Amino acid sequence: MHLDELADFAAEVRKEQQESKHCIRVCMAAGCQSSGAAAVLDGLKGQVDDDANVHVKGVGCMGLCAAGPLVEIESLEASSKTASSKTLYQKVTADDAEAIVDSLDAEPVERLRCSTDIPFFAWQKKVVLENSGIIDPEEIKEYIAADGYLGLVTALTELTPADVLREIKASGLRGRGGGGYLTGLKWSTVAKMPPGQKYVICNSDEGDPGAFMDRAVLESDPHRVLEGMVLAGYAVGADHGFVYIRAEYPLAIERLKKAIQQATRQGLLGKNICETRLSFDIEIRLGAGAFVCGEETALMASIEGSRGQPRPRPPYPAAYGLFGQPTLINNVETLANVPSIIRHGGDWFAAMGTERSKGTKVFALAGRIQNTGLIEVPMGITLRDIIETIGGGVPDGKTFKAVQTGGPSGGCIPEQFLDLPVDYDTLRDVGSIMGSGGMIVMDQSSSMVEVARYFMEFCMDESCGKCVPCRAGTDQMYHLLDKIVKEKATSRDLALLEELCDMVSATSLCGLGQTAPNPVLSTLRYFRQEYEEKLQDLAVAGSGQADLARADSSASETEETK
Amino acid sequence: MKGPGTASSVRVVTLKINDHDVSARESESILEVARENGIRIPSLCQMDGLSIAGACRLCMVELKGSSRLLAGCATRVAEGMEVLTNTERLRKYRRMIVELLLAERNHVCSVCVSNGRCELQDLAFECGVDHVRFPYRSAVYQVDASHDWYRVDHNRCVLCLRCVRVCDEIEGAHTWDAMGRGINCQVVTDLKRPWGESDSCTGCGKCVQICPTGALVKHGTSAGEMEKDVHFLPYLSRMRHWE
Amino acid sequence: MMQQNRITVATTWLDGCSGCHMSLLDIDDRLFLLAEKVDFVYSPLVDAKQLPESVDVGIIEGSVSTDEDLHKAIEFRKRCKFLISLGDCAVSGNVPSMRNLFKLDDVLDRAYRENVQVNPQIPRDGVPKLLEKVQPLHGVVDVDLFVQGCPPSAEVIWNVLSELVAGRTPDPTKLTRFGA
Numbered sequence: 001m002h003l004d005e006l007a008d009f010a011a012e013v014r015k016e017q018q019e020s021k022h023c024i025r026v027c028m029a030a031g032c033q034s035s036g037a038a039a040v041l042d043g044l045k046g047q048v049d050d051d052a053n054v055h056v057k058g059v060g061c062m063g064l065c066a067a068g069p070l071v072e073i074e075s076l077e078a079s080s081k082t083a084s085s086k087t088l089y090q091k092v093t094a095d096d097a098e099a100i101v102d103s104l105d106a107e108p109v110e111r112l113r114c115s116t117d118i119p120f121f122a123w124q125k126k127v128v129l130e131n132s133g134i135i136d137p138e139e140i141k142e143y144i145a146a147d148g149y150l151g152l153v154t155a156l157t158e159l160t161p162a163d164v165l166r167e168i169k170a171s172g173l174r175g176r177g178g179g180g181y182l183t184g185l186k187w188s189t190v191a192k193m194p195p196g197q198k199y200v201i202c203n204s205d206e207g208d209p210g211a212f213m214d215r216a217v218l219e220s221d222p223h224r225v226l227e228g229m230v231l232a233g234y235a236v237g238a239d240h241g242f243v244y245i246r247a248e249y250p251l252a253i254e255r256l257k258k259a260i261q262q263a264t265r266q267g268l269l270g271k272n273i274c275e276t277r278l279s280f281d282i283e284i285r286l287g288a289g290a291f292v293c294g295e296e297t298a299l300m301a302s303i304e305g306s307r308g309q310p311r312p313r314p315p316y317p318a319a320y321g322l323f324g325q326p327t328l329i330n331n332v333e334t335l336a337n338v339p340s341i342i343r344h345g346g347d348w349f350a351a352m353g354t355e356r357s358k359g360t361k362v363f364a365l366a367g368r369i370q371n372t373g374l375i376e377v378p379m380g381i382t383l384r385d386i387i388e389t390i391g392g393g394v395p396d397g398k399t400f401k402a403v404q405t406g407g408p409s410g411g412c413i414p415e416q417f418l419d420l421p422v423d424y425d426t427l428r429d430v431g432s433i434m435g436s437g438g439m440i441v442m443d444q445s446s447s448m449v450e451v452a453r454y455f456m457e458f459c460m461d462e463s464c465g466k467c468v469p470c471r472a473g474t475d476q477m478y479h480l481l482d483k484i485v486k487e488k489a490t491s492r493d494l495a496l497l498e499e500l501c502d503m504v505s506a507t508s509l510c511g512l513g514q515t516a517p518n519p520v521l522s523t524l525r526y527f528r529q530e531y532e533e534k535l536q537d538l539a540v541a542g543s544g545q546a547d548l549a550r551a552d553s554s555a556s557e558t559e560e561t562k
Numbered sequence: 563m564k565g566p567g568t569a570s571s572v573r574v575v576t577l578k579i580n581d582h583d584v585s586a587r588e589s590e591s592i593l594e595v596a597r598e599n600g601i602r603i604p605s606l607c608q609m610d611g612l613s614i615a616g617a618c619r620l621c622m623v624e625l626k627g628s629s630r631l632l633a634g635c636a637t638r639v640a641e642g643m644e645v646l647t648n649t650e651r652l653r654k655y656r657r658m659i660v661e662l663l664l665a666e667r668n669h670v671c672s673v674c675v676s677n678g679r680c681e682l683q684d685l686a687f688e689c690g691v692d693h694v695r696f697p698y699r700s701a702v703y704q705v706d707a708s709h710d711w712y713r714v715d716h717n718r719c720v721l722c723l724r725c726v727r728v729c730d731e732i733e734g735a736h737t738w739d740a741m742g743r744g745i746n747c748q749v750v751t752d753l754k755r756p757w758g759e760s761d762s763c764t765g766c767g768k769c770v771q772i773c774p775t776g777a778l779v780k781h782g783t784s785a786g787e788m789e790k791d792v793h794f795l796p797y798l799s800r801m802r803h804w805e
Numbered sequence: 806m807m808q809q810n811r812i813t814v815a816t817t818w819l820d821g822c823s824g825c826h827m828s829l830l831d832i833d834d835r836l837f838l839l840a841e842k843v844d845f846v847y848s849p850l851v852d853a854k855q856l857p858e859s860v861d862v863g864i865i866e867g868s869v870s871t872d873e874d875l876h877k878a879i880e881f882r883k884r885c886k887f888l889i890s891l892g893d894c895a896v897s898g899n900v901p902s903m904r905n906l907f908k909l910d911d912v913l914d915r916a917y918r919e920n921v922q923v924n925p926q927i928p929r930d931g932v933p934k935l936l937e938k939v940q941p942l943h944g945v946v947d948v949d950l951f952v953q954g955c956p957p958s959a960e961v962i963w964n965v966l967s968e969l970v971a972g973r974t975p976d977p978t979k980l981t982r983f984g985a
């Protein structure tokens with residue numbers, strides 16, 4: 001497909017879309033589906049029949065998951081051919097279908113209306129999620145109509161791989177998978193490796209508890225990720241890509257599969273893309289839900305068919321990756337930014353965000369917050385704006401206590417830092433990390449020691465067991481935290497816990513162990529008194545009371561002697 | 563001078579380990595070079611002749627002026643490096659790692675067939691572990707004595723994965739592998755069949771010889787009687803990797 | 806001989822095999838040297854049956870397995886200025902702690918019912934009550950010095966005692982180890 005062919009195709013689809021006066025979009029992302037969106041979609045389709053004036057379609061995530069199932073109506077203004085008005089309905093059931101369809105040329109159904117003037121919508125800035133909730137993710141033509149694959153075809157026909165690299169570098173994009181590594185730098189390292197077999201991997205393992213940013217992107221706009229991968233392949237000289245995705249995301253997998261088929265059929269994937277010399281295939285590999293398989297070396301071992309365990313780095317994947325070949329591995333959201341960067345230019349992207357953190361970031365808001373759901377905001381926005389303005393604050397008149405970012409590798413940020421800008425470096429300075437974008441809000445009723453124990457339990461369960469500090473250290477740390485929660489610990493236990501945190505983070509083999517102590521360290525930093533309040537006095541003068549035999553020890557074991 | 567990348571261009575670098583000047587081939591690890599120069603760095607999972615696992619984390623070293631630690635076995639030397647192998651911080655961490663290992667499974671030295679010939683015991687001695695501050699987990703582990711000649715006692719396994727590697731990389735049988743996650747990880751024979759029923763095991767006994775503790779032993783040994791001999795390994799490894 | 810130079814020592818055995826105490830006796834003729842400097846004020850090896858209110862050095866062999874062990878350990882800690890955990894059972898739990906892999910009731914059943922032909926019953930009267938889990942000494946009280954070994958050799962014990970007599974803090978870590 002050439003540029004003009006793509007443009008014609010896009011124009012045609014857009015024209016087709018404008019033929020119907022009303023477009024009804026039903027959110028069919030996993031969140032709304034779990035509250036019954038499929039029935040709503042069926043109901044609406046049944047009501048509309050085949051009225052050419054109304055087009056009903058399933059779309060991806062609209063963001064305000066707390067109010068699902070969400071339905072949006074876009075109607076062309078009677079007076080104009082192009083301007084349109086939008087109405088958003090919340091908590092829609094299949095029974096509402098009739099009322100909604102009846103209202104199309106009349107007044108909206110007030111009882112279902114969800115205002116879109118609220119900051120939740122107004123304050124967001126959508127790049128990665130620009131098509132999310134708007135296009136039908138199962139139709140490549142809708143993506144193309146929204147300027148999809150424009151970046152790819154432009155790059156292939158008018159830009160050299162070096163040009164693409166230059167744009168990515170100029171954009172200042174940093175990895176969204178947690179580490180924040182400069183994407184341009186990573187790409188150029190792989191590009192500089194001698195020519196030969198190279199791979200691109202899209203890391204869609206998304207294992208942080210409470211995180212669903214990547215899932216939303218894959219479910220709502222899968223072609224965007226594919227386009228990003230092909231662009232990456234073009235820039236670094238790879239001809240084969242893998243999407244490593246957790247098997248717990250069946251909908252995302254299904255949509256990805258469909259997207260790969262459609263893109264291949266359109267000649268946008270596969271052999272000689274757009275009749276150029278670039279060939280690029282994409283295969284899907286399913287992960288079995290081990291958190292550690294999101295770590296890049298473990299992920300590659302898993303694709304290779306081995307046990308998903310990390311190995312020491314260096315060598316980094318860029319030099320010695322999948323099957324021993326140079327490999328570019330990026331997160332879903334990182335790759336999803338790429339088509340926009342190529343389409344609008346690196347400078348456009350770099351104009352958003354802060355000095356060292358460019359662009360936007362998708363966050364999954366969860367916990368004690370009014371508007372749980374998915375948001376995309378410019379980097380540098382304050383935590384307060386996210387939580388109080390966009391998120392609507394803490395519900396039920398409770399007061400805010402802390403926000404946890406970065407999942408099990410992150411930390412808890414207290415009230416005093418809410419006015420700090422959200423960027424990689426600031427979050428690190430206050431003892432947390434950006435992470436992949438999970439944000440869990442806690443109110444005064446949450447016990448910080450219990451929060452720390454929760455994340456430690458997660459790390460203990462998810463440790464791969466290869467290295468001693470993480471395998472045995474997380475187990476001991478969990479039990480020490482448990483002892484503190486149960487008010488059986490002494491100041492010595494707390495000291496031992498701190499020593500362990502220090503050792504485990506300094507010596508573990510991979511990021512899981514290295515960051516596992518973070519939730520403990522950050523809660524100790526800001527909420528130490530909560531730990532101390534739970535400590536017991538050292539009972540008898542000089543009595544250790546270390547309690548070195550675990551009462552529950554045999555229960556924790558899976559094996560029985562025969 | 564030959565350009566970089568040519569096969570015969572062995573680059574030699576000089577560096578400092580604990581303030582001693584040493585020279586090394588660029589392809590060598592810090593641990594290898596330290597050993598060559600008689601500088602002891604405690605380690606457990608690494609063995610000359612096997613691939614690097616980086617699992618025990620005992621050989622962590624410091625670089626002067628940096629707080630980040632590096633695993634000696636998995637880090638190549640570089641020109642001008644200033645390596646410290648025995649700082650107070652490292653000693654503290656090593657001590658804790660050994661304590662964690664002793665608390666993890668049921669290492670009752672006095673009744674172990676490897677008593678007196680055990681690397682874990684030696685490491686505890688070397689690192690000054692005179693008691694363990696962590697609760698002993700006291701979890702139940704199996705003993706598989708189904709093999710005609712050998713026995714595996716999981717109570718004494720430290721998961722160094724040496725058996726897994728020697729069996730795969732030297733013997734080529736890949737009878738051993740690891741199973742399970744985290745603290746429930748354990749080594750298994752043939753997808754967890756009893757060792758005696760393994761189709762792939764050749765009975766060569768290399769795993770038994772290189773096991774650092776009393777986890778893999780010969781039948782018919784009693785407390786302190788199990789002697790092991792690992793001298794075959796560097797030789798076999800050289801022969802196997804002969805190009 | 807100057808009285809003020811003499812130090813008082815109390816010893817006891819908890820759940821152990823008394824091997825550590827035998828090893829102490831194995832210092833042989835050096836016992837006479839020791840007797841010049843040390844008063845054994847309480848020990849299974851001497852007649853005194855009352856632990857004095859204040860003792861310079863307490864030495865405990867064996868792990869903490871019963872309520873009586875626990876009581877003794879606490880009393881020793883209260884009354885001794887310097888407490889030594891002697892031998893692997895005291896330091897790590899060693900063989901006595903191998904029962905921690907099982908439930909106490911199962912252990913008792915195995916010992917007193919399943920393997921008994923005549924009048925199987927679990928003894929309860931006049932015997933100390935077993936704790937659910939066996940602990941090393943430092944699991945219940947603070948310990949000042951650990952002496953590993955099963956048993957620690959007479960040499961090590963001699964070294965520790967003579968250092969103490971000389972007014973120094975002993976460091977046996979380079980002389981003994983677990984299982985020695």
Ligand SMILES: Cc1cc2nc3c(=O)[nH]c(=O)nc-3n(C[C@H](O)[C@H](O)[C@H](O)COP(=O)(O)O)c2cc1C
Nearest residue numbers: 175176177203205206207294295296330331334511
């Ligand atoms: C324990 C662990 C889990 C990880 N899980 C993920 C994940 O689920 N998704 C992801 O993109 N990156 C994950 N990462 C980070 C990856 O190793 C890698 O850095 C990332 O995919 C690089 O992509 P980026 O540069 O685009 O961020 C994880 C890292 C660790 C240590």
Ligand code: SF4
Nearest residue numbers: 464466467470510513
């Ligand atoms: S840090 Fe944890 S997850 Fe990572 S290699 Fe070590 S044991 Fe495995």
